[in-house]
Amino acid sequence: MPTILRRDSGDLLHRQLFLALREQIRRGVYRVGDHIPTDEQLCQSFGVSRITVRRAVADLVEEGWVERRIGRGTFVKKSSANDVGFNRATFTESLAKRSKQTQVAVLEVSKCSPPPHVAAAMGLSKETQVLYASRLRSISKVPLLFVDSWVLLEYAGAITVDTLKARSISEMLLSEGVRFRFVTEELFAVAADPHVATHLQVQVGAPLLSVARLVSRDVGKAVMYLTAYMTSERSRIVFNHEEQDLGRMYESQLIHDVNTSEADD
Known part of the structure; x- marks a missing residue:
């Protein structure tokens, strides 16, 4: 059963999808190096169009959360964006x-x-x-x-x-x-x-x-x-x-x- 995004929330659908995927990466549902679902799978899971999925994934790529590999798919990327980076500064x-x-x-x-x-x-x-x-x-x-x-x-x-x-x-x-x-x-x-x-x-x-x-x-x-x-x-x-x-x-x-x-x- 798909996870339905709210169409009355005032937030664009691709932004809602971006936030949902980013939160899954932060929580470790998808870890560094993991393959995230394909565009078709995301369309089915969230009940949205392929254009919405592509815009959301493009935003994830731009912010450094994932990377596209030609012919292989989209993978969670190790970067400063998803690295908590604890330090002991005063x-x-x-x-x-x-x-x-x-x-x-x-x-x-x-x-x-x-x-x-x-x-x-x-x-x-x-x-x-x-x-x-x-x-x-x-x-x-x-x-x-x-x-x-x-x-x-x-x-x-x-x-x-x-x-x-x-x-x-x-x-x-x-x-x-x-x-x-x-x-x-x-x-x-x-x-x-x-x-x-x-x-x-x-x-x-x-x-x-x-x-x-x-x-x-x-x-x-x-x-x-x-x-x-x-x-x-x-x-x-x-x-x-x-x-x-x-x-x-x-x-x-x-x-x-x-x-x-x-x-x-």
Whole structure:
């Protein structure tokens, strides 16, 4: 029985097929060197035309996931695209590497009162002024990360449009001697609002990955709140733990935002 792609999703069929095949490669359904199904088999499996299949496979080839071998078929390719590439870089080294690998467009730097949810997370009153910075990080003009940051003014002296073009806010804070003693991160899925969708070049309402990070120099003394948005089509989040870290790994929490009274109705 074929896997039917959604024709009412707003996503083109060949893009849906591309994402489905890429996910199968990532999960190891097809491993490096494996022959993926033929065009005819994919047509039957997904209930699509040969043109749709060819466009999807062409996208996989272009992004380095597979390679076509004349007279033999299409095979999963070993490349940087599907290589997780764990490394043991320090946090500071990772920040510097990301800054060098991506191009940043500084969209806004201004003083303002933070949104209610940011003020609550940072333990601030609604009237407190902070420095707000909005940036878009890209590689080869392909947008990857839309980032909003709110920083207490006492730590934001070095943050300007010009300095943000060279270094991230975290790099600047660390170089100024600010200790990141407590960092709380929350990962969740959101629907792209019109502003974020425009910059990430996705449809309004498209599912996005979001990371919210609260940085504090001591208990109850927040320094920065950051929110980053990305699409799973271009980005993924990888955690790397060594044996001695495994005990602390379980300090994280899985929180379900469900109203039990409504769920029981």
